[in-house]
Amino acid sequence: MNSKRLLSALLCAIMLASTVLTGCSESSTNADETTPTTAPDAAEETVAEGGDAAAEGSGEGEGLIAIEADYDWTAGVQKKDYEGYEYTILNGCTASWYSYNSISPEETTGEPVNDAFIERENRTEEFLNISIVELHDGDSMNILKNAVKSGSNDFDYGNVTLMNCYAVAMEGNVFDLNTIAPDAGVDFSNVWWDQNARDSLTINNQLYFMTSDADTTRFDSIRSLYFNKEMLSQHGLENPYDLVDNNQWTVDKFTELCTSVISDKDGDGQMTDMDQYGWISYTEIMSDLLMCGMGAKFVTKDPDTGRLIDGTAGENFVDMYNKVINLLFTQQNAVFDVRSSAHASHLRGLGDRAQETIFTENGALFYSECMAWTRVLRDMEADFGVLPPPKYNEDQDRYYSIILNPFMQMIPVTSEDPARTLHVLDVFSAASHDTVVDAYVNVTLTGKVARDQDTVRMLHLVFDELYYNIHFGSVSIRSTVNNAITAGSDAIASTLQKMTKATTKQLAKTNEFFFPEG
Numbered sequence: 001m002n003s004k005r006l007l008s009a010l011l012c013a014i015m016l017a018s019t020v021l022t023g024c025s026e027s028s029t030n031a032d033e034t035t036p037t038t039a040p041d042a043a044e045e046t047v048a049e050g051g052d053a054a055a056e057g058s059g060e061g062e063g064l065i066a067i068e069a070d071y072d073w074t075a076g077v078q079k080k081d082y083e084g085y086e087y088t089i090l091n092g093c094t095a096s097w098y099s100y101n102s103i104s105p106e107e108t109t110g111e112p113v114n115d116a117f118i119e120r121e122n123r124t125e126e127f128l129n130i131s132i133v134e135l136h137d138g139d140s141m142n143i144l145k146n147a148v149k150s151g152s153n154d155f156d157y158g159n160v161t162l163m164n165c166y167a168v169a170m171e172g173n174v175f176d177l178n179t180i181a182p183d184a185g186v187d188f189s190n191v192w193w194d195q196n197a198r199d200s201l202t203i204n205n206q207l208y209f210m211t212s213d214a215d216t217t218r219f220d221s222i223r224s225l226y227f228n229k230e231m232l233s234q235h236g237l238e239n240p241y242d243l244v245d246n247n248q249w250t251v252d253k254f255t256e257l258c259t260s261v262i263s264d265k266d267g268d269g270q271m272t273d274m275d276q277y278g279w280i281s282y283t284e285i286m287s288d289l290l291m292c293g294m295g296a297k298f299v300t301k302d303p304d305t306g307r308l309i310d311g312t313a314g315e316n317f318v319d320m321y322n323k324v325i326n327l328l329f330t331q332q333n334a335v336f337d338v339r340s341s342a343h344a345s346h347l348r349g350l351g352d353r354a355q356e357t358i359f360t361e362n363g364a365l366f367y368s369e370c371m372a373w374t375r376v377l378r379d380m381e382a383d384f385g386v387l388p389p390p391k392y393n394e395d396q397d398r399y400y401s402i403i404l405n406p407f408m409q410m411i412p413v414t415s416e417d418p419a420r421t422l423h424v425l426d427v428f429s430a431a432s433h434d435t436v437v438d439a440y441v442n443v444t445l446t447g448k449v450a451r452d453q454d455t456v457r458m459l460h461l462v463f464d465e466l467y468y469n470i471h472f473g474s475v476s477i478r479s480t481v482n483n484a485i486t487a488g489s490d491a492i493a494s495t496l497q498k499m500t501k502a503t504t505k506q507l508a509k510t511n512e513f514f515f516p517e518g
Contacts (some may be wrong), residue, residue, distance in 0.1 A: 068222075071434050075185070077185075078423065083129060085128075087424050090144065090154075092158065100217075104117065120428065121428075124424070124431050149197060153415065156417075161405050162413050163404075166208070167212075170510070175413055178205060184420070184423040203254065204217050215406070221372075222404050223285055226367045227384060228364070235274060237257055250396075251324075253390065258366060260278075261329075273348060278335060290323070293401075294309065295314070295315075298310075310477065312481070318493045386459050388458065401462045402467065402468075
């Protein structure tokens with residue numbers, strides 16, 4: 001499954017970053033966060049001295065996810081001669097918390113992923129007789145929109161954050177990729193295209209943006225859940241892996257485990273960063289992770305018609321919400337929220353990054369952030385494990401994991417040759433599968449994250465059950481729910497009821513775009 005292939009890339013990407021670390025939040029989609037932070041040691045680990053990263057392939061059956069031993073990157077793509085065409089990629093990723101925010105490095109360094117980027121670029125340029133240029137600007141959304149408005153053709157495709165993509169598409173700025181694919185000779189079912197994104201983001205057979213092995217930000221954006229195995233053992237608690245296997249990994253069980261470890265460790269009568277909590281993170285991450293894990297979807301598709309509908313209308317939604325409120329607010333000291341005023345004086349001057357420090361010091365049983373931040377845990381002495389978000393109850397038919405706000409690939413309607421643009425992107429992505437992805441696998445094999453086979457198995461589960469959130473700026477359901485959770489409100493039912501008329505109107509207008517036939 002394509003989602004499994006993503007796993008290796010994620011784990012290595014999050015371990016190799018050496019940028020200055022800032023916060024992970026969709027509230028600042030293109031720019032760096034300004035939260036005070038102290039950068040931990042992010043020295044890069046190298047598994048090979050220079051050379052072609054692709055040559056150090058994991059091989060079939062090795063590592064977390066093995067690249068096919070007989071993979072031929074040229075087999076599923078068409079060879080053409082574009083006579084030296086300069087192919088320009090508008091890359092909006094400038095936030096330093098991502099593991100990698102450049103897709104076209106200037107030179108080889110001996111670092112596997114950097115050199116894999118260069119290798120896939122060289123392959124593509126030679127295969128198609130083109131040169132690839134990266135235009136790096138954090139305001140890619142507005143640059144794309146302004147380019148369409150002015151009729152300019154300054155770049156071939158743009159990377160725009162997922163939360164902005166539907167708005168850009170519905171304004172008529174980009175092509176439906178499914179309409180271009182036949183002329184481009186592109187098959188989106190190929191392994192270098194992300195099938196989770198394809199399934200989640202296609203509406204009425206329309207796909208206005210996509211992601212592939214050419215990009216790494218989708219790996220970093222996953223909402224993660226880790227647990228401290230040493231603390232688990234110290235408290236004699238149940239093994240979460242067994243709970244997952246036995247279909248008992250639910251929010252109620254998660255809450256029980258969180259509350260069982262609360263301790264004023266230093267005995268000073270106050271709960272500070274020197275004490276012990278059930279879960280350390282911040283409300284935005286915790287809310288998304290728990291609500292998603294329970295199967296809540298703010299905007300979803302009608303299973304019969306495919307039309308967009310309000311996902312909060314289900315009979316269990318309010319109860320799901322209340323379970324989140326119970327853990328975050330009712331259970332006193334179960335959670336250390338690094339963005340709450342209650343803990344502001346206990347962050348050691350680290351801002352959001354206090355959570356990784358406290359977790360590694362056995363100050364919390366569970367820890368959650370964007371997956372990119374797992375790189376901070378690589379030197380953690382205590383062993384840790386990885387889990388999918390807990391279910392609503394044991395009747396839930398599957399686990400859900402969420403990827404929230406990666407950068408997506410979009411082709412502006414001003415493209416002089418959209419088929420060429422998509423074809424080059426297809427080749428670029430195919431050339432990334434056994435270079436970029438394989439480099440991630442090699443680094444992951446150092447064992448710094450996946451320390452045992454059970455952890456590997458759980459990581460597989462996380463990626464198998466991954467889906468992308470459907471974001472519409474005009475449909476404010478998610479922000480309303482998250483704001484209510486942040487405020488600790490117990491009145492979500494009445495809040496949603498008051499929104500019903502506006503939500504219905506907003507969704508009807510959105511459906512008019514995707515279902516023009518009515």
